[in-house]
Amino acid sequence: MNIRQLSMEKPLIELIDEACERYADDICLQYKDEKYTYAEVRQESIKVAQGLAGEGFRKGMHGAIYSLNSARAFIVTLGIIRAGGVWLPINPRNSDEDNIRIIKRFGCQALFYQYAFSGVARSMCNSLEDIKVSVCLDQEAGCPGYETWLKDSIKEEPTFERTPQDIVSIPMTGGTTGEPKGVVLSDRNFRYMMKGSFDTLVVRGEQPVQLCAAPMTHGGGRAVLCFMSVGARFVVLDRVDPQEVLQTIHRERVSDLFLPPTAIYALLAQPNVRDFDYSCLREVTYASAPMSQTQLRLAVEVFGPVMQGVFGQTECPMHITRFPPEEHFINGELAPESRLKSVGRVTTVSEVAILDDDCEELPIGELGEIGVKGGIVAEGYYQDPEETAKIRKNGWHLTGDIGYLDADGYLFIVDRKKDMIISGGFNVYSSEVEQAIATLEGVTCAAVIGVPHEHWGEEVTALVQRSEGSVITSEEIIVACKKKIGGVKAPKRVEFVVDFPKTPIGKIDKKALKSRYSVEVIS
Numbered sequence: 001m002n003i004r005q006l007s008m009e010k011p012l013i014e015l016i017d018e019a020c021e022r023y024a025d026d027i028c029l030q031y032k033d034e035k036y037t038y039a040e041v042r043q044e045s046i047k048v049a050q051g052l053a054g055e056g057f058r059k060g061m062h063g064a065i066y067s068l069n070s071a072r073a074f075i076v077t078l079g080i081i082r083a084g085g086v087w088l089p090i091n092p093r094n095s096d097e098d099n100i101r102i103i104k105r106f107g108c109q110a111l112f113y114q115y116a117f118s119g120v121a122r123s124m125c126n127s128l129e130d131i132k133v134s135v136c137l138d139q140e141a142g143c144p145g146y147e148t149w150l151k152d153s154i155k156e157e158p159t160f161e162r163t164p165q166d167i168v169s170i171p172m173t174g175g176t177t178g179e180p181k182g183v184v185l186s187d188r189n190f191r192y193m194m195k196g197s198f199d200t201l202v203v204r205g206e207q208p209v210q211l212c213a214a215p216m217t218h219g220g221g222r223a224v225l226c227f228m229s230v231g232a233r234f235v236v237l238d239r240v241d242p243q244e245v246l247q248t249i250h251r252e253r254v255s256d257l258f259l260p261p262t263a264i265y266a267l268l269a270q271p272n273v274r275d276f277d278y279s280c281l282r283e284v285t286y287a288s289a290p291m292s293q294t295q296l297r298l299a300v301e302v303f304g305p306v307m308q309g310v311f312g313q314t315e316c317p318m319h320i321t322r323f324p325p326e327e328h329f330i331n332g333e334l335a336p337e338s339r340l341k342s343v344g345r346v347t348t349v350s351e352v353a354i355l356d357d358d359c360e361e362l363p364i365g366e367l368g369e370i371g372v373k374g375g376i377v378a379e380g381y382y383q384d385p386e387e388t389a390k391i392r393k394n395g396w397h398l399t400g401d402i403g404y405l406d407a408d409g410y411l412f413i414v415d416r417k418k419d420m421i422i423s424g425g426f427n428v429y430s431s432e433v434e435q436a437i438a439t440l441e442g443v444t445c446a447a448v449i450g451v452p453h454e455h456w457g458e459e460v461t462a463l464v465q466r467s468e469g470s471v472i473t474s475e476e477i478i479v480a481c482k483k484k485i486g487g488v489k490a491p492k493r494v495e496f497v498v499d500f501p502k503t504p505i506g507k508i509d510k511k512a513l514k515s516r517y518s519v520e521v522i523s
Contacts, residue, residue, distance in 0.1 A: 006198045006229060008375075011162035012190040013082055016228055017042060023231035026207070030252075031071035031236040038231070041075055047150050048079025054154030055133045057110055059084030060167070063133075064103060066090050066113035066121055068238040069216045072137050072146065074224060076112045077216075083158045085110065087169040089217040093504035096120040103128060106170060106182055106382065112146075115139040164188035170382050171218065173314050182382035183314045190225065192375030196319035196349040197226035201256075204282065208232040211248060211257035213240045215504070219287070222317055223258060232256070240506070242266045246276050253280040258310075260506035261291040265445060268298055269468075281306045283325060289507050290413065290431050292438035292445060293337050300334060311343035311411065313399060315378045315391065319347040320399075321411050341435065342410040350374040354405055359394040362404075367414060370403045371396035402429070419510060421450035421458050426488050428460055433491060436484045437462055437477060442470030447500055447508045448491065451517050461517060462491035465499065 006015065020028075020042035029036040036044065052063070063080035065087075067073040080087050088106055090099050092114075103111075103124050110133040113121040118136060125134050135149045144152065166187045172180040201208055210232045214220040224234055235252045237244060240263045248254060259267075264286055267273060284303055286296075287310040299307050309323035323344030328335055346352050353361045354368040362368045377397045380388035391398045402420065403413040415429035422428070430448040437446035445465045450458030466472060474494035481490035501512040 006195050008191055008195060010191075011166075012168060012187050012194065012225070013162065015191065015194055016078070016225070019228045019231060026231055027233045028228070029071040029074060029234050029236060031069075031238075034071050036071055036075070038228075041078065044075050045078040045082050047155075048076055049083035049158050050155045051150055051153035052079065052083040052085065052110055052133060053158040054156040055110075057083055057085060057132055059158070059160045060086065061109040061132075062086045062088045062107050062170070063110040063112070064088040064090050064108045065137075065217075066092060066099070066111065066117045066124075067137055068092055068114065068116075069212060069220070069236050070114075070137070070238060071236055073112070073114075074216060074221065074234075074236070076137070076146075077221060078225070080110065081168055084160050084162075084166070086167045089169065089171045089221065091172075091215055091217045091504045092117060093215065096123070100124055100127065102172060102180065109133070111135070112137055162187060164191070165379070167379075169222075171314050181384060181387060184379040184382050185317070186379050189317070189376055189378055190222075192349045193222060193318055194226040194229050196347050196376065197223070198229045199348045200322065201227065201230045201232075206255070206282075208282070209253055209255045209280070210234050211237070211245065211252070211254040213237040213245055213248075214258055214260065214263070214506070219258065219312070219318060226318070227256075240266070242270050246270060246273065249278065249281065250276040255280055255282040256285070257281075257283075258285040258287065260288040261286050261295070262289070262445070262500075262502065262506050262508065264291070264299060265295055268295060268302060269444070273302055278303050278306075283308045285310050287312065290434070293340055293435060294439050294443075295445075296340060297334065300328065305329060309343050311413070312376075316350070316372050316374075316376050316397060316399070317378075319376050320350050320352065320372055321345055322347050323410075339410070342406075342412050344411065345409045346411075349376050352405070352411060353396065354403065355394075355396060355398070359396055359398075364405055364407055367402060367404050369417065370399045370401045370411070370413070372399060373397065419449075421448075421460055423450065423453075423456045423458050423460055424488070425457075428489050432485060433460060433462065433481065433489055436481050436489075437464060437491075439484075440472065440477060440480055442467055442472035443477075445500070445508075447510060447513060449510055449514050449517060451493070451514075456492075459493060460489065460491045461493045461495070463495050463497050463500065463513060463517075465497055 020038040024039040028038040028041045063085040065073050112135050136145050168190050169185045170182040212234050284306050285308045306325050311321040312318040321344040351373040353371045355371045400417050401413050402415050415431045419430045433448040434446045444467045447463045451461045453459035477494050501509040503509045
């Protein structure tokens with residue numbers, strides 16, 4: 001691969017078309033028995049854009065896709081963007097009621113869906129009068145199927161000027177602290193996301209094989225759009241099935257994949273996890289939530305020196321900081337916990353500072369809120385200037401994360417502001433307690449919450465998932481934590497769980513846990 005530069009002056013779709021021309025004959029998308037070259041992806045997405053334009057779909061209109069991961073779902077996503085539309089990601093792992101509510105809130109003029117979701121798709125069409133296009137991606141379902149629609153639609157070439165401020169997508173925030181908000185990601189944001197991806201991968205001098213198993217409605221889909229710049233081959237799975245993921249890595253010689261920590265834990269728990277060849281792997285990226293240090297060390301042992309941490313959020317996708325595989329090591333040895341707890345250093349497209357309550361920068365080593373600047377920072381919340389103003393001060397985007405920077409520029413996240421526990425007047429950061437518990441033998445994962453307590457205000461409560469065959473007790477966990485982090489931070493109460501409630505993107509759902517365990521005030 002020739003080292004080259006990525007122009008930041010060109011619209012996203014032009015950058016994608018350049019990649020499609022450069023890698024025209026290479027496989028771009030691979031899903032089950034389907035394979036599409038870069039040239040075929042470009043041509044098929046042009047047909048989708050033409051079909052949309054012929055149905056009256058215009059620049060700025062919203063297009064939604066109700067589908068599990070598939071090659072066709074991604075091609076339609078690209079077609080919506082090519083038509084000047086706004087991609088409205090709908091996660092099929094949400095409840096139908098939640099997705100219908102999202103569609104009503106944000107509006108939709110084009111809906112593409114898999115047959116498995118045809119019932120809820122009909123409900124959406126019945127509740128929204130402005131849907132101009134409704135197409136089933138994989139079957140005929142009472143309305144035109146995808147292939148029939150493409151063949152019969154009026155072919156109108158969409159023509160318009162593209163600007164950096166054009167809205168490309170409105171993904172939803174996680175909604176773990178209330179009603180999800182729509183995050184406005186512009187063409188400018190995607191250009192910088194693509195540059196961050198390009199700068200990461202182009203220096204490797206090889207064509208990546210990217211496994212897409214995490215939902216493409218979230219970071220997975222944005223990653224595909226951005227990694228097209230280096231001609232990656234994307235092997236698409238419709239869900240995260242641990243056995244299928246491991247077999248696909250081995251069979252397809254996968255070089256890169258992204259999974260949330262809970263999914264990586266599921267891979268490591270497979271009894272045959274060591275039976276596959278992982279020599280093809282270059283980067284296994286963990287993000288979306290902190291990773292247990294014990295599990296991280298096990299992942300390095302199993303998969304090799306390929307683990308990579310990334311810090312981003314819906315409002316600043318993918319590239320706030322990066323912790324590349326080689327920086328997990330010092331002088332050839334796995335780095336100590338003091339380094340491995342980091343989420344890395346700033347990327348080529350971000351600037352980070354630690355801020356006090358007045359949004360003034362704090363010195364190295366001091367705790368404060370993490371602020372971000374750069375082209376990846378979203379334009380704001382959709383039609384919600386008041387909520388946008390809350391996260392934008394003194395030119396900084398406020399992430400809601402508490403952390404600090406060390407002298408080498410490594411960023412450490414201590415906790416989410418909303419997850420900090422105040423017990424007996426002391427601030428207790430739940431992530432610190434979780435890490436202490438996760439290092440104990442016999443523990444797979446832990447989540448720590450504050451439960452209302454009439455004396456302490458909040459009681460530090462740990463929900464713990466034991467590894468198979470483990471007989472570790474609550475008392476043993478509490479005693480070990482007191483030795484490791486002190487009596488104030490150690491949990492006062494430990495409950496064992498078989499599994500954790502998860503958000504649709506695989507994070508532990510602390511909102512659900514707090515609701516479950518905070519019904520009564522513990523005395």
